[in-house]
Amino acid sequence: MPLSAILAEFARPGGQTTVVDFRAGVPGLMVTALQLVGRGVRYEPNFAGHLLSLRWGTRWTLRPEHNAWRYHRLIERLAGRHLPFDHRLDVPQAARTQARRLRGSGDRPLVLLGGNARGNKFMSEAQVAAMASNLIDAGYQVLYLVTPGDGPTPQALLARESRLSVVGPERELGVEAFGDLLLALGEMAAAYVGMEGGLGHLFATVMTPTVIVNNGANLERWRPLSNRVEVVTAPRRGRTANVSDTPVESILEATHRLLAAGRRDHADLVY
Structure with missing residues (x-):
């Protein structure tokens, strides 16, 4: 499904949409960033080192090596604060049975x-x-x-x-x-x-x-x-x-x- 269709589905009148892009290919991220210019979308791409996603007032930090921590760092940047990291999942009792x-x-x-x-x-x-x-x-x-x-x-x-x-x-x-x-x-x-x-x-x-x-x-x-x-x-x-x-x-x-x-x-x- 095209990103434009997803954005249209979740659009809220007067609200801002945030897109976190976990992909790793820089050319694709740059194309998407250009496509979203002027659309009122806050775009947080997975650029190497976050250098190209640096914004005014956001402290630049090195990107962690492991992908899971990279993704977590993107979410932290959106939240503007450190967040607990836990990769574990809960198991339903029915599955255990x-x-x-x-x-x-x-x-x-x-x-x-x-x-x-x-x-x-x-x-x-x-x-x-x-x-x-x-x-x-x-x-x-x-x-x-x-x-x-x-x-x-x-x-x-x-x-x-x-x-x-x-x-x-x-x-x-x-x-x-x-x-x-x-x-x-x-x-x-x-x-x-x-x-x-x-x-x-x-x-x-x-x-x-x-x-x-x-x-x-x-x-x-x-x-x-x-x-x-x-x-x-x-x-x-x-x-x-x-x-x-x-x-x-x-x-x-x-x-x-x-x-x-x-x-x-x-x-x-x-x-």
Whole structure:
């Protein structure tokens, strides 16, 4: 939807509209700023260092490295004061009930796996099946999360490792309800293992210990906002790095290191 249509929808007679633009491309931000001149819109763009968004009476400050803090700084600039920062999300009790039902009555620690993505970020069936087999043999309950994108299918994974459990967007669950279910599973999990991307950031909002396979993202800007994170770097083949080329041994080494640290430092937690 064009920005002009959104502005028309929320326009208030005699009121001022504020637009916060989280995009990072300077040319697009400059074009949008020019398009909004004279329209009574307060525009706060995500320019590097905020230099081009500096206004009279607003103190210039360096932009933080991590994107989440950059976005927070934009909101603080609008408020004109410091605001508390909290990246966590609340989990509905109904989602927790459904997550407990999915997990069952066993007492094995839960590990979540994710491998579906687009481009060169998805994991292969062989990778996920090998990780699942290793973790199940080590005494963990392993649940694979089916999300949109290329990569393993539930049928192919179960054919390789029948002890693996699989959960995906059920027909009776909408997008929001499925997201809440994932958060509830993340709350009770000893670890999430998957590629750098949305799932890792989602589980960071409930502080799930995480292993991410990174295919080239700048982690100073894009790392998950949680404290217990292991990063495995995908090998580069020419100009690209494919997550599916990452040795399973490297991912498992990082996973067991993360799990061992959790047992050592958080022995009082029951997952």
